[in-house]
Amino acid sequence: MTLPPYPIGTPGQPWGPAEVAAWRARVVRQRSYADDVLAALEPLRQAFDISEYGALVYDGERFPLLAVRSRGWRDDLPTLVITGGVHGYETSGVHGALQFLSDHGTETAGQANLLAVPCVSPWAYERVQRWNPDALDPNRNFRPHSPAGESAALVALLAPLHGRTRLHIDLHETTDSDEGEFRPALAARDGEAFVPDTVPDGFYLVDDADRPQPAFQQAVIEAVARVTHIAPPDAHGLIIGCPLQSPGVISYAVTRKGLCAAITAARFSTTTEVYPDSPRTTPQQCLDAQVAAVRAAIAYALSAPD
Template sequence: MKEQQQTDLVKPSPKKWQAKEKLAWLKKQTIKRSYQNDVLKKIAALAEDFTVEQYGELCYPPYHYPLYIVTTRDWDNNKPSILITGGVHGYETSGVHGALSFIEKHGLKYAEKFNIAVAPCISPWGYETINRWNANATDPNRSFYQSSPSLEASQLMEYVKKHDLNFMTHIDLHETTDTDNTEFRPALTARDGVEQELTDIPDGFYLVADSNNPKHDFQRAIIESVKKVTHIAPADANGKIIGESVSQDGVIHYDTKKLGLCNGFTDALYCTTTEVYPDSPHVTGAYCINAQVAAVTGGLDYLIKNNIV
């Protein structure tokens, strides 16, 4: 049982951050791993079987990051199109590598039924510094809306709009970590000067569905697929996960558009956000990556089995 209780609060600072405080925060951030070695090399290797296209770039001096999307070849508008996104929060490792693992191991098979687009690492600065925010102290996964303050969000949205892509399914790969309570919410409280509630971090996998378009059977199929790989997060004593009511085993709901979540910008009919818990004593990094892959394949298998494609 975790010691953290839902009633605990992070007290706000006297005022929210201005440019000076954001700069002070930025100066404390350091590079801890390599986007080039961990991600770009794997994307380059996919070019043999898939189309690899640069859709944008980020410049956070002295660092420069090209942004890539991997798509199946011979895009056919008569097929349903699928978007897989990872690394919207760069520090959520299995989201990035789960997206890459899916397209590498399963992309060609599912390309028989679907057009597939994979944006595996939307926030590479966040990946390298192991950060939820971008270098401007902005959360990309609260920024998927018109006139977004996040280039990570706006450049992906512009790519989709430019190519007039209509996705039937969008699966966004995320993690919930212990640092959400120990680092992120305290930082959020300091940045915005708004008191934040700390909720228990759930031990296990769960999904965040769109409250306006829940698609219960689709979510259930993903949970059943992931169960074969890792455990599903139980609800707490109040029937909730991270403070939200559970609609079925391992599923909660958010208003994705209202919150500016990546999962809400495509208007996909079948959508979900995965949440893996990498700090569990019952899993390894490989288990977490495999759980992300199982979530994607479980969702796509559901569409095929039910003749939705």
């Protein structure tokens, strides 16, 4: 079947500034970062230290970037990092991180330092988008001097923790809009042909192919399986075109591709992928799956011998 071309750009030609501007003009605000995230963080100030680690200004609008730290930070304790909302449209990543902080964030007090950034990409969160306003994917740009402001700010925040972090878990979703909008837009932006794929029905994890941690990944999968279903492979034995390391876990070049979970070079790291469009789950189950993944990852990381 021949698919219609993406409505912006000329097939086979990468986008220039005019096409990026045309794409940005189609994007509309659908929700409020201030109401959904900043307001939700206010009650947490009673138990955590919350600070602004940067700000993004787009079209005259300022988005403060906030980090949540456990109170009584000690350099002799292991450090745990949680990130969400790298892709703004992945709702349970943001609200799963907030739910974890609210319900379980102080459980490791005195045992570990906790640093959480619930919403890395606030402009994209408001517009339910994968990219930032410059049509850049933050999750391919986590490196120093990144062209994506969201990525550069987070890299700078976490730089002092590089090589000193016990755990980094990055909370994501895979949605039907990946195939319906975001992957077609990516192909058009890069002047490439769009090749359709299937959307996995269920939760899965992304491990770093260059630093595999199979026992850790499986401990997280086992915990999440008690909350929601785990994605099976497609007819080719793959999930989103990647080989399975084990049931519910794929291997991907996380570090080489500049993905968020690699920023800290943590001893244990993973990227969660929730599927909110499944008829077999609910929005609350998606949040609960993210929380279960975080708690299981923390339990494993803190129980591992030094």
